[in-house]
Amino acid sequence: MKIAIDIMGGDHAPEEMIKGALLALKDDPSLELLLVGGEKAFADFLPELPPRAEKRISATVMSMDESVENLRNKKDSSIYLATEAVADHEADAVVSCGSTAAQMAAAVLLLGRIKGVKRPALVVPYPTLKGNKLMLDGGANADVTSANLMDFAVLGNAYYRMISGVDRPEVVLLSNGTEAHKGNAVVRETHQLLSETDFLNFKGNIEGRDIIAGDYDVLVTDGFTGNVVVKVTEGVAMGLFRLIKEEITATASRKVGAALVKPGLKNIAKKFDYSTVGGMPLLGVGGISIVCHGSSNAEAVRNAVKGAVSFVEQDFIDVLANDVARYREQKKQSEV
């Protein structure tokens, strides 16, 4: 099995990407890697290739602030070449920590979409009081239709089933109230569609304040709202930790108590640690493309490669495609 890695993407690229790739190689003696990056990156951080690794030289990098249309004119960029390797069947999956928008665009343009999926989604792990849950779309599609949201629900459902073994994951829809009539027109329409199908185990709407409780498996929303939710959560969590730290270290006596609660706080921080997750697959594209957090370190990259291997082994795309096809067939039957 061969995994293509875009070593130029991410805040700590190329060094941490290369370190992570080498760790993954050590973990799995049957793994082969195609490392895609700039000449200088290889010269500085990997002058000699280890066994089972090959390199492909890219000339440019897609930066975070570039529009996806620019990808057309950057066919020599690391994310384009790494994804192209999957499209040309040279590699089984691609891993990148670079611009998510560029990675999504490269995946759609080069790998295509699963039949029946109009808009692929970015799935994100959401840390809740009951462990990590899935939220999608995490930011790929700002404007959606109810049909798009139904696709997200079907894709998220298939993915959660695969990673958890839960047969009927609980799917919920984010709204501004639990009642069916709450939400904007698209949310109301989606609620209706979700209620009408028994393909999914739809548990109704949830409000923003209930996301953290984690009484669901898959949370469906549009990419605009999803991205705002993720960013607000990060901000609130960071702010709270800062406030707690300030308060518990404000006086000498409190500092004694702070020492006692420190292990507990560290455990909470661990639950929010993205490096243990590594990466998440784009859902709905026609090949395996793993998106990592922009701040990924070597450990996160190592876990992302491990995840990519596991997705290939489990025929991830076929599993998703089968579910989408079954859902569409059932929908067609019910319309007759």
Place this chain on the structure above:
Amino acid sequence: MNDIANEIIGIFKETIQDDDIVIDLDATFKELEIDSLDLLEVVTAIERRYKISISDDALGEIKTAGDAIAYVEKLVNQG
């Protein structure tokens, strides 16, 4: 219809994900409900299939499937 035309129509159908749709060569992309992302998908598939590069300027002039076929035929025939 020649091979290039048939292949390009096939690419459009695959992108729209409708094998039964009849592609009117004179219909605009808007009329065919092909949005900008769909069009980029089609163009990338055409570029990879014929190993050609379609410039942004040329892309701006391509408004219908017929325009796309004519443009690719011209490039391919030029060698």
